[in-house]
Amino acid sequence: MKLDLSELLNGKRSAVSFDYAFDPTQVAGDCAAMPDDVTIPENGIHVRGQAVDSFGTLMLRAEIDVTYETRCARCLDPVTKEFSFELERMVLTDRGVERELSHLTDDGEWDGVTDDILYVNEGYVDADADIVEEVSLSVPTFDLCEPDCPGLCPKCGRKLRDGDCGCREEKYINPNFAVLQTLLDKTSGEGKED
Template structure:
């Protein structure tokens, strides 16, 4: 959304509050976004400059990297910037540009949200994962595979020969 900062520029108010929904980003890194992002916050006049503070709640779905269980979670992100009308360096990420009395919050906010997602998620810190042999979810108990003695096939052949 473009936020109009004219009320502050013209001295009508010192604070502009906003609260809106933002379409979620495309899926990436096994993360899925099926619900809108909630963005709320305010722009404040700090006598000579303006600051913007925003909080974004991003619902997402992914799978546990160890046991593949589906996870539905909400990522909370805090975003703050100083607003600037003129910039010597356009690449400066610490400022949000005011263009024609408006600020584009969505583009930099989405960029920052995407950058702050992790690459892997676990259903819990100590998720035991799946048994590599039978695929059993080890969080639900032991499948017994780890206790079964594996006989080396070469030794099995040797044992057969010795049996004769």
């Protein structure tokens, strides 16, 4: 969403508040793609915050709440999760100013970093691409439907939460030690006869 900062730029206001939700698939431009197993529903990203004039420097500060859908990493059931994070960006009206900022290396060379800067275009600033990029980098890579999800049976693929599948866990015995297993079987059999 384009935020109108014209009153902030003209000095009529010292802060502009915003509160909106958007669909990340509608964001134009180059931004990071969501992981393949993550889907964000329409209006699944909720943004609220302020753009403020802080002693001549425009800053955009926002809190972002994200609702997303994925699959449990153990049982593959669909799950809906939420997370929040804060975003802070400097807002510039002139693209040439970025080289004068603190993006210099120790030897005075510009390091090319501009990922924390938004630019005003005809009185508007659009932070949605930056927000989508931050969301794609912040989405957890491992989600569970429940903290103690037992997952799937490695043999038959049945959900262990639904009960015992009846598969027996076969213990692999190295052929070199098979003779020792027969000794264990004999000693355990002798103890049962008593």
